[in-house]
Amino acid sequence: MDNLRLRKERICSVPVEEFVRRIKDFHGAFAPGVMLGGYMVDLAYQHLPPGDILFDALSETRSCLPDAIQLLTPCTIGNGWLRVLDLGKFALSLYDKHRGDGVRVLIDPAKLGLFPEIKTWFFKLKPKQGQDLDVLLEEIHAAASQICGTMPVKLKPEFLTPRHRAGFRICPVCRKSYPAADGDRCRPCGGEAPYL
């Protein structure tokens, strides 16, 4: 880390070295996507609507970005403040949990010209073995959120509705509980089980 040219010393007030440590601990290995995701979260924070709002987060991919969000914001999958939609976009948004207005951050391909190793990695132009991880990381730290674009967004109301489940029943098939609103049996016993 010592020789890295850092555009920023901190990401969301966390020292970069500490964020790298958290990535290894939580994500299991250092991952460029989580690192870059960190810079994206940092940029999103700077564009949040003014005031002391309660915000939720949305990731448009299951890869890497959700972990950057979970490590740098109060939003996790299990507490319900992070939502993941598998839309294949390396994009995230932070938004007022009640009103839905916030900011979306994406990588802007038009800005990748100065960072060829990021471009190669982002578009998977070479197999992983052919990529240079050290150069990639140098570029990520040098670029930081410079390669991102932001846009104001407002979430559709159906994405703001809190999921309060109320009313449980015992499933007549498996004898375990399930939300009564799901019908006369639980969804796994009704054919949605991921198991054989």
Added chain:
Amino acid sequence: MDNLRLRKERICSVPVEEFVRRIKDFHGAFAPGVMLGGYMVDLAYQHLPPGDILFDALSETRSCLPDAIQLLTPCTIGNGWLRVLDLGKFALSLYDKHRGDGVRVLIDPAKLGLFPEIKTWFFKLKPKQGQDLDVLLEEIHAAASQICGTMPVKLKPEFLTPRHRAGFRICPVCRKSYPAADGDRCRPCGGEAPYL
């Protein structure tokens, strides 16, 4: 914590006190569901197929359980080893990531008779204000995985397929990248955007 009657001193080799600390740090507040989820993960570990397997995790609810899994196993949303299906079941499974065989852990309502406060909380029989959090926690620590059931499972092959995206294009609408396999434009621009 000192006065708690603990059935187990450790959860997945993590001291119970340390797990409580991790829950507060990560989840944002102490949550009975994450605590109970920890005992469920611990039980699942004990039933993993023998040998030094690489396992993935699945949570059948978005509430609480995913965070217990992320805090106690190497599986996170962002590294792809944890999958969340919103099936409304307080159940999880750990399974061999290649062969798909593993174990599913659920709360067994038939075993809740000795633990009235857990029953009240689990079935939401009273509003939150009417529940006694201290008694609930005492019961969770006293019960641990005693109130769970386990069953062997084998994941359907479609849930084992790794998602390797290859081939990206620039979306003609938003000028950002997307997986070419998604068609002639990215899914958000094609009508799946969660934004107004």
